[in-house]
Amino acid sequence: MTVLREMGQRARAAARVLATTSSEQKNKALTEAAALLESRLDEVLAANALDMAAASGLSAAMRDRLLLTADRIAGIVKGLREVAALPDPVGRVLAEWTRPNGLKITRVSVPLGVIGVIYESRPNVTADAGALCFKSGNAVILRGGSDSFHSSMILTDVLREGLERAELPRDCIQSVPTADRAAVGEMLKMDDCIDVIVPRGGKSLIERISAESKIPMFKHLNGICHTYIEKTADFDKARRVVLNAKMRRTGTCNATETILIDDALKGSLLPLVIDDLIKAGCEVRGDETVQAADPRVLPATEEDWDTEYLAPIVSIRAVSGVDEAIAHIAAHSSHHTEAILTEDDSAAEKFMNETDSAVVMKNASTQFCDGGEFGMGAEIGIATGRLHARGPVGLEQLTTFKYKVTGDGQIRA
Numbered sequence: 001m002t003v004l005r006e007m008g009q010r011a012r013a014a015a016r017v018l019a020t021t022s023s024e025q026k027n028k029a030l031t032e033a034a035a036l037l038e039s040r041l042d043e044v045l046a047a048n049a050l051d052m053a054a055a056s057g058l059s060a061a062m063r064d065r066l067l068l069t070a071d072r073i074a075g076i077v078k079g080l081r082e083v084a085a086l087p088d089p090v091g092r093v094l095a096e097w098t099r100p101n102g103l104k105i106t107r108v109s110v111p112l113g114v115i116g117v118i119y120e121s122r123p124n125v126t127a128d129a130g131a132l133c134f135k136s137g138n139a140v141i142l143r144g145g146s147d148s149f150h151s152s153m154i155l156t157d158v159l160r161e162g163l164e165r166a167e168l169p170r171d172c173i174q175s176v177p178t179a180d181r182a183a184v185g186e187m188l189k190m191d192d193c194i195d196v197i198v199p200r201g202g203k204s205l206i207e208r209i210s211a212e213s214k215i216p217m218f219k220h221l222n223g224i225c226h227t228y229i230e231k232t233a234d235f236d237k238a239r240r241v242v243l244n245a246k247m248r249r250t251g252t253c254n255a256t257e258t259i260l261i262d263d264a265l266k267g268s269l270l271p272l273v274i275d276d277l278i279k280a281g282c283e284v285r286g287d288e289t290v291q292a293a294d295p296r297v298l299p300a301t302e303e304d305w306d307t308e309y310l311a312p313i314v315s316i317r318a319v320s321g322v323d324e325a326i327a328h329i330a331a332h333s334s335h336h337t338e339a340i341l342t343e344d345d346s347a348a349e350k351f352m353n354e355t356d357s358a359v360v361m362k363n364a365s366t367q368f369c370d371g372g373e374f375g376m377g378a379e380i381g382i383a384t385g386r387l388h389a390r391g392p393v394g395l396e397q398l399t400t401f402k403y404k405v406t407g408d409g410q411i412r413a
Contacts, residue, residue, distance in 0.1 A: 224334040342362065
């Protein structure tokens with residue numbers, strides 16, 4: 001597509017300008033965009049209403065991801081201002097040393113360049129990704145899902161108007177102006193214009209991008225998150241945390257999808273946890289031990305242990321201890337977020353050391369896995385791979401580095 005090629009070229013030119021833009025100018029663009037979003041609230045809600053009207057066939061969880069309300073837009077505004085208030089990650093001296101021959105070597109943080117973000121349904125990603133890429137000195141090309149097309153386009157327009165008010169190129173932030181799925185394939189070939197791809201979406205989207213992309217990517221895989229209730233867990237604490245981890249927002253990637261519970265608790269805490277979840281409107285599926293604890297529990301299949309429900313459904317399995325919990329997670333997790341609920345520090349240390357996921361928690365809800373909750377302002381996604389970035393991807397993770405070497409006429413023997 002010619003239009004995408006032209007967008008890539010404009011983004012490359014904008015990235016060169018942005019790489020040396022002052023923090024003050026970047027912050028002005030973001031605060032102006034925040035004020036504009038407040039003033040254009042009705043326009044944004046109207047655009048989102050168009051998307052919602054066309055999304056009648058989507059699941060309740062997907063419609064919840066798509067929906068914008070005045071409160072959610074206020075959250076986006078708050079996020080833009082928080083990103084503006086964060087320290088600029090560009091130009092930081094990461095390390096410096098002087099060699100015996102007098103060469104002074106400095107490692108300095110620099111932007112990645114041009115980032116392509118491909119995502120589904122959630123229009124708030126438009127603002128979060130646009131702001132984070134921009135503040136970290138990167139130009140960005142956004143390709144939102146067809147479901148959120150109208151919402152994403154107006155949010156992009158707000159961000160671009162903020163750039164203009166700060167006397168910066170509007171092309172620092174661009175959105176693909178078509179819902180045609182072919183645009184994704186074209187973006188994945190643009191390795192001459194785009195330096196990194198960040199995908200956010202379901203398993204099929206991630207698999208497609210992994211198979212087709214010629215560009216390095218931060219993989220944001222699905223969130224098959226686990227909460228393990230160890231035998232020493234405090235009952236009140238565990239019930240409160242489990243209910244929040246599953247039911248606060250069931251359609252987010254940090255929602256717990258599988259609960260593991262120690263066999264020792266099958267006659268005491270397990271029935272209470274099941275009852276809490278069912279009363280909150282959650283369907284519970286379990287193994288034989290869990291089914292025996294409550295007749296309302298449906299039988300779990302092997303497929304359940306590998307499923308991201310994104311809905312008020314949870315699978316529960318009884319395990320013999322921390323080793324079996326770790327083994328289950330190793331076999332079924334997407335390496336996103338796992339939590340242990342325990343009063344035994346040694347069990348917690350073993351779990352957190354041996355569980356190979358981007359984020360591991362002790363006595364806290366998995367729904368805290370979020371860039372904003374980590375004090376990063378916002379996030380562009382949760383990276384579940386191992387290279388460059390892992391966990392919430394914020395400003396710091398959207399930079400790389402270069403070496404500056406200063407000499408005084410030295411030559412190498």
